[in-house]
Amino acid sequence: MRYMKTLDQTDLLILGYLQENGKRSYSEIARFLDVSEGTVRSRINKMLKNNVFEFIIHTNPNKVGLKVQAIIGLSTKLGKQEDIAEYLNSYSEVRFIGAFSGKHDLIIQAYFRNNEDLVKFVNTELSQIDGILNADVNVELKQYKDSFSYILP
Known part of the structure; x- marks a missing residue:
């Protein structure tokens, strides 16, 4: 190629x-x-x-029953970031995982049917992953923009 x-x-x-x-x-x-x-x-x-783009279907989470969006900042034990990111890939709730500089080592975006599912995910799933030191959970209250356009005018 x-x-x-x-x-x-x-x-x-x-x-x-x-x-x-x-x-x-x-x-x-x-x-x-x-x-x-x-x-x-x-x-x-x-x-x-050449992987410049791909055709995808962008589903509206609210229309398919996912009413709660959370952005979760994770602090990880040194040397565990890659393993944790790889493990989080297996969760269907998790839409995005990125390594960042600053306060959080990893930031994930995840969608849930309701607040109870989010709480269960944090307390049952995240709490059991070796190497996660803490999770800073932020729930979206209102969305102003959601775009996948990277072409600048």
């Missing part, structure tokens, strides 16, 4: 159109850009092959 060195303006415009509407056809994007449908198809295939 060839390495994709840089994205040009056409690639960025294609990504922008797909982010506006992921169901947009290649022919429609081609018309917007005044290029051939083959050009759009080959560029999208190349970007997919």
Whole structure:
């Protein structure tokens, strides 16, 4: 596989159109850009092959019964961060795991049906993981933005 060195303006415009509407056809994007449908198809295939983006379905957690979102900062024992992050991958409630500098070694984002499920997760699951020193649980009260767009205008 060839390495994709840089994205040009056409690639960025294609990504922008797909982010506006992921169901947009290649022919429609081609018309917007005044290029051939083959050009759009080959560029999208190349970007997919090089992991520039992926097609996903972004589900609204509230609409599927997940009413509680928590951001949990974890402090870990030295040398345990990788093992803990790997172990947390097995939980379907956990959507995001990242290593950070600052107050917390790991920050996770997790979704739950209700507060009881969150409390059970923290007290039953997290408390049993070797190497977690403490958990700083923050529950989302109101969401102002949730975006997966990384293409700047």
